[in-house]
Amino acid sequence: MNDGDGVVCARHVSKRFDDVPAVNDVSFVVEKGEFVSLLGPSGCGKSTLLRIIAGFEVADEGSILFKGKDHTNAPPHRRPVNMVFQSYALFPHLKIFDNVAFGLRRKKVPEAEVKQLVHQFLDLVNLPEMGSRYPTQLSGGQQQRVALARALVNRPDVLLLDEPLAALDLKLRKKMQVELKSLQRELGISFVYVTHDQEEALALSDKIGVVNAGHMLQYGPAREVYDHPTSQFVAQFLGEANIIPCVVESVGERVALRAGCGLAGRGQRSHGDYDFTSACDPKEFAHVQNADRQSARHGSQAR
Numbered sequence: 001m002n003d004g005d006g007v008v009c010a011r012h013v014s015k016r017f018d019d020v021p022a023v024n025d026v027s028f029v030v031e032k033g034e035f036v037s038l039l040g041p042s043g044c045g046k047s048t049l050l051r052i053i054a055g056f057e058v059a060d061e062g063s064i065l066f067k068g069k070d071h072t073n074a075p076p077h078r079r080p081v082n083m084v085f086q087s088y089a090l091f092p093h094l095k096i097f098d099n100v101a102f103g104l105r106r107k108k109v110p111e112a113e114v115k116q117l118v119h120q121f122l123d124l125v126n127l128p129e130m131g132s133r134y135p136t137q138l139s140g141g142q143q144q145r146v147a148l149a150r151a152l153v154n155r156p157d158v159l160l161l162d163e164p165l166a167a168l169d170l171k172l173r174k175k176m177q178v179e180l181k182s183l184q185r186e187l188g189i190s191f192v193y194v195t196h197d198q199e200e201a202l203a204l205s206d207k208i209g210v211v212n213a214g215h216m217l218q219y220g221p222a223r224e225v226y227d228h229p230t231s232q233f234v235a236q237f238l239g240e241a242n243i244i245p246c247v248v249e250s251v252g253e254r255v256a257l258r259a260g261c262g263l264a265g266r267g268q269r270s271h272g273d274y275d276f277t278s279a280c281d282p283k284e285f286a287h288v289q290n291a292d293r294q295s296a297r298h299g300s301q302a303r
């Protein structure tokens with residue numbers, strides 16, 4: 001494994017569909033055991049990026065590495081990944097047990113071990129008694145848990161999850177979020193998790209990538225991306241933000257800003273330019289007003 005390549009590494013990956021640039025020069029690294037969320041509006045290229053990593057789609061440019069080894073042209077079954085799709089994608093004609101056993105049997109794991117592992121992973125997702133049912137005899141949330149067990153039982157280095165909880169009601173979604181996070185910790189598998197839900201991403205992730213129109217706008221530790229958005233898009237997309245046009249009063253080691261409403265604040269100098277928009281988290285807004293301190297969530301963007 002090369003230093004800096006992590007478990008998964010996307011390098012300058014691009015993909016067009018006719019005239020649509022679905023993924024545009026995207027690079028990022030996922031380390032071992034990390035929970036990474038990709039966030040972005042509908043149609044921004046999240047699923048395409050996951051499909052390229054999984055090998056279901058071939059990139060026009062760039063490369064995909066696993067543990068430093070180039071897999072750009074490897075077929076899906078030669079990659080150390082499994083993918084959980086938004087629409088469960090269980091085999092309808094196979095019982096739950098056989099769905100979970102599928103990958104193991106393909107790898108010619110001895111049947112006694114298959115039996116033990118399938119039971120272990122159905123237990124892990126809280127479905128110990130469901131092995132003999134068919135997928136249609138399960139609720140949506142139960143099917144999603146089977147899909148998770150089916151992916152996890154293969155112990156991939158990386159699990160790619162494309163909005164796995166989107167179809168569930170809020171209560172079950174919250175429950176599954178907790179279960180997912182503890183499974184991920186327990187098994188030490190890296191997760192790349194696509195979601196529309198900013199709160200979900202912040203609650204679960206070590207790192208967050210914000211994608212828009214095929215570009216990875218910002219990628220980094222979740223708290224850092226939330227606290228220090230580098231663009232207005234990221235500030236607005238990742239939670240509630242008051243966007244305040246400001247005039248720069250003075251530029252030294254720090255930048256003093258004056259807003260039209262008389263509100264004043266100070267921020268790190270991140271651009272040499274002199275007009276800013278400033279994003280303040282509503283929770284921190286009072287601090288900026290009442291105390292002479294920097295907003296905890298203060299993204300500044302030169303105009």
Ligand SMILES: Nc1ncnc2c1ncn2[C@@H]1O[C@H](COP(=O)(O)OP(=O)(O)OP(=O)(O)O)[C@@H](O)[C@H]1O
Nearest residue numbers: 017018020022040041042043044045046047048049
């Ligand atoms: N097979 C395809 N053929 C043509 N265009 C495609 C194909 N797959 C995706 N696209 C286009 O590529 C862009 C990115 O699609 P993608 O499915 O990756 O978006 P997404 O971010 O996953 O969206 P959503 O959040 O709605 O699932 C979209 O404009 C989509 O219409």
Ligand SMILES: [Mg+2]
Nearest residue numbers: 046047048162
């Ligand atoms: Mg999608």
